[in-house]
Amino acid sequence: MSQNHGQERAQGCGGTPREPGEGLPKEALHPESSVKTVIGVISGKGGVGKSFVTALLATSLQRKGYRTAILDADITGPSIPRAFGLEGLMEADREGKLYPRKTKTGIQVVSMNLLLKETSDPVIWRGPLIGNMVKQFWSEVIWQDVDVMLVDMPPGTGDVALTVLGNLPLDGIVVVTSPQELVSMIVEKAVRMARDMDVPVLGLVENMSYFQCPGCETRHAVLGESKVEGTAARFGIPHWIRMPLDPRVAAASDAGTIETIQEDWLDPVIAGFPLAK
Numbered sequence: 001m002s003q004n005h006g007q008e009r010a011q012g013c014g015g016t017p018r019e020p021g022e023g024l025p026k027e028a029l030h031p032e033s034s035v036k037t038v039i040g041v042i043s044g045k046g047g048v049g050k051s052f053v054t055a056l057l058a059t060s061l062q063r064k065g066y067r068t069a070i071l072d073a074d075i076t077g078p079s080i081p082r083a084f085g086l087e088g089l090m091e092a093d094r095e096g097k098l099y100p101r102k103t104k105t106g107i108q109v110v111s112m113n114l115l116l117k118e119t120s121d122p123v124i125w126r127g128p129l130i131g132n133m134v135k136q137f138w139s140e141v142i143w144q145d146v147d148v149m150l151v152d153m154p155p156g157t158g159d160v161a162l163t164v165l166g167n168l169p170l171d172g173i174v175v176v177t178s179p180q181e182l183v184s185m186i187v188e189k190a191v192r193m194a195r196d197m198d199v200p201v202l203g204l205v206e207n208m209s210y211f212q213c214p215g216c217e218t219r220h221a222v223l224g225e226s227k228v229e230g231t232a233a234r235f236g237i238p239h240w241i242r243m244p245l246d247p248r249v250a251a252a253s254d255a256g257t258i259e260t261i262q263e264d265w266l267d268p269v270i271a272g273f274p275l276a277k
Helices: 050-063 080-084 127-139 159-167 181-196 228-235 247-255
Strands: 035-042 068-072 108-110 146-152 172-177 201-206 239-242
Touching: 035 050, 035 159, 050 068, 050 080, 050 146, 050 172, 050 247, 068 080, 068 127, 080 108, 080 247, 127 159, 159 181, 172 181, 181 201, 181 228, 201 228, 228 239
Parallel strands: 035 146, 035 172, 068 108, 068 146, 172 201, 201 239
Antiparallel strands: none
16 A cells, blocks of 8 residues: 555546545645555544544554554544643644654654643634644644554544545544444444445444453443444444453553553454555
């Protein structure tokens, strides 16, 4: 796959075959950037741990030797910097070029909270401004030799999701859900939106699927019985997993030490990514 991902995938008029998701013109990368593979992480609603899963995916990919980046497209609710313990502002050089912050293990991160003097300041913007900021994160930041970029999208199927699916050259998406019946219904909306935008659904992650008792090793379906296998079969999603409700991992995310977690829960989903080194 091309190292200048957004610059060589915008052809296909006059009946020339297009790759998935190329029905709309894509934003070009900065000439000094290099990104090989782009994966969106999406959920139909909030509260299912989408950013948490994004952070764990990035941590696992970086550990496997892939140069990994996160574009935090959740502009009004950015939580990625907190999970990695990132504070302060992104850096710019004398020419005004903007560079991602790097985590302890070298994951490149761009997020709205890394542009605010006070992370508690609200971003009170309408949809078009938010969408433009997401596109600027992609096209104006200097992304350095990225093997795989994860785009942490806000929940739902609104403006930002449409911007990411329509304007960024995604190679696929991962959908994050939880066991509740209502959430499963909303996941269907996210899957159908991706299919309508001609973006492949690479994996389905059911977060908080169970709690495993540390004493007896029994699994308890705290939020209801799992529906991920049936949902994956219904939509033909080849890779799916059930991820536990683990207070230890949640505490690491809150403490900014998510990179210390070395569980292999997400490996079956990563196996479906179109990765190249």
